[in-house]
Amino acid sequence: MVGRKVGIVGAGSVGATAAYSLTMTGRCHEVILYDIDSDLTVGKAIDIGQSTSYSPRGTIVTPALHPSEMKDCDIVVITAGVPRKGDMTRADLLMINAKIMKEVVANVMKYSPDAIIICVSNPLDIMTYVIHKMTNWDRSRIIGMAGALDGARMAYEIYKKVGFGSGQVKGMLIGDHGQNMIPMPEISSIGGVPLEQIVTKGDMQDIIARTKDGGAQIVKHLGTSAYYAPGRAVAVMVEAMLDDSQIVMPSSVLLDGEYGYSDVCVGVPVVLGGNGVEKIIELELDGETKAKFKISVDSIKDGIEILEKNNFFV
Numbered sequence: 536m537v538g539r540k541v542g543i544v545g546a547g548s549v550g551a552t553a554a555y556s557l558t559m560t561g562r563c564h565e566v567i568l569y570d571i572d573s574d575l576t577v578g579k580a581i582d583i584g585q586s587t588s589y590s591p592r593g594t595i596v597t598p599a600l601h602p603s604e605m606k607d608c609d610i611v612v613i614t615a616g617v618p619r620k621g622d623m624t625r626a627d628l629l630m631i632n633a634k635i636m637k638e639v640v641a642n643v644m645k646y647s648p649d650a651i652i653i654c655v656s657n658p659l660d661i662m663t664y665v666i667h668k669m670t671n672w673d674r675s676r677i678i679g680m681a682g683a684l685d686g687a688r689m690a691y692e693i694y695k696k697v698g699f700g701s702g703q704v705k706g707m708l709i710g711d712h713g714q715n716m717i718p719m720p721e722i723s724s725i726g727g728v729p730l731e732q733i734v735t736k737g738d739m740q741d742i743i744a745r746t747k748d749g750g751a752q753i754v755k756h757l758g759t760s761a762y763y764a765p766g767r768a769v770a771v772m773v774e775a776m777l778d779d780s781q782i783v784m785p786s787s788v789l790l791d792g793e794y795g796y797s798d799v800c801v802g803v804p805v806v807l808g809g810n811g812v813e814k815i816i817e818l819e820l821d822g823e824t825k826a827k828f829k830i831s832v833d834s835i836k837d838g839i840e841i842l843e844k845n846n847f848f849v
């Protein structure tokens with residue numbers, strides 16, 4: 536799938552930043568932006584398009600004024616939706632974003648029927664599940680972006696704790712993109728050196744707490760949620776697919792027996808390549824982590840149940 540067409544639905548903070556990041560690295564031929572706000576779509580497309588004069592490749596940035604103008608994309612990124620503000624949790628966005636998702640996904644199915652979809656809108660794992668339910672596409676083609684961001688946040692916290700190895704830190708986590716996410720410093724490393732051999736247990740607890748709270752910290756300071764790190768995280772996933780680079784990245788995917796669960800989307804390490812999710816990696820979890828993972832999966836299932844009770848899927 537070398538260097539082709541990427542559609543981004545939602546030209547707000549995350550969508551536009553993802554587009555900008557993609558054009559800066561120049562890995563794709565064309566980015567198409569669509570938002571229900573046409574002025575925003577056109578304005579961002581022009582501004583980002585003009586920035587590509589100085590990037591390694593003159594990626595074309597096209598505004599779509601109607602969903603039909605975003606067609607035959609290889610990858611579609613969905614960032615359409617409402618971000619949280621103030622004291623809201625991501626779960627508070629469930630009903631409003633599920634409604635938006637219904638409209639957006641119907642258009643993606645119609646106009647880009649062969650695409651891989653990367654879901655960004657929150658609550659992430661439940662929105663990713665909604666896309667599976669609506670499309671019924673092969674599960675390799677629908678992926679939720681969360682671990683790429685949370686792993687970067689974890690790497691940031693690890694660096695802040697030890698003061699070296701920036702850019703060499705690999706953070707691993709599993710579970711939902713919410714309060715029950717499970718950062719796993721015990722299997723993370725700095726330049727290949729296990730973190731366990733560098734930081735104390737107390738420091739690890741701090742790293743875990745700060746990683747889990749990473750999104751809320753930004754909301755506290757900015758009054759809306761993060762977009763630079765999320766935008767870059769989206770672009771890294773897109774690039775892995777365009778380049779078929781087969782990288783390992785924790786992402787939200789539909790489980791079908793892995794980790795003992797089915798019919799739920801949750802974050803686990805996967806291999807990303809030209810076909811989307813190339814492989815789901817099953818970590819061996821100890822008893823304590825298994826129990827945490829169950830709480831995490833149950834919290835996602837609770838959200839799905841709320842949608843079912845509201846007849847969302849009929």
Ligand SMILES: NC(=O)c1ccc[n+]([C@@H]2O[C@H](COP(=O)([O-])OP(=O)(O)OC[C@H]3O[C@@H](n4cnc5c(N)ncnc54)[C@H](O)[C@@H]3O)[C@@H](O)[C@H]2O)c1
Binds near residue numbers: 614656
């Ligand atoms: N998965 C993650 O790690 C992660 C990270 C950051 C943000 N998010 C989520 O991403 C979403 C977007 O965040 P943001 O900061 O970019 O918000 P934003 O408000 O800046 O942008 C969202 C855009 O979606 C558009 N939109 C709404 N309904 C639409 C529709 N039916 N069709 C097309 N466009 C539509 C809006 O007009 C708006 O421009 C939020 O739900 C947020 O919680 C997730």
Ligand SMILES: O=C(O)C[C@H](O)C(=O)O
Binds near residue numbers: 625751761
């Ligand atoms: O925190 C949010 O609500 C947005 C996003 O999920 C994030 O983690 O930055």
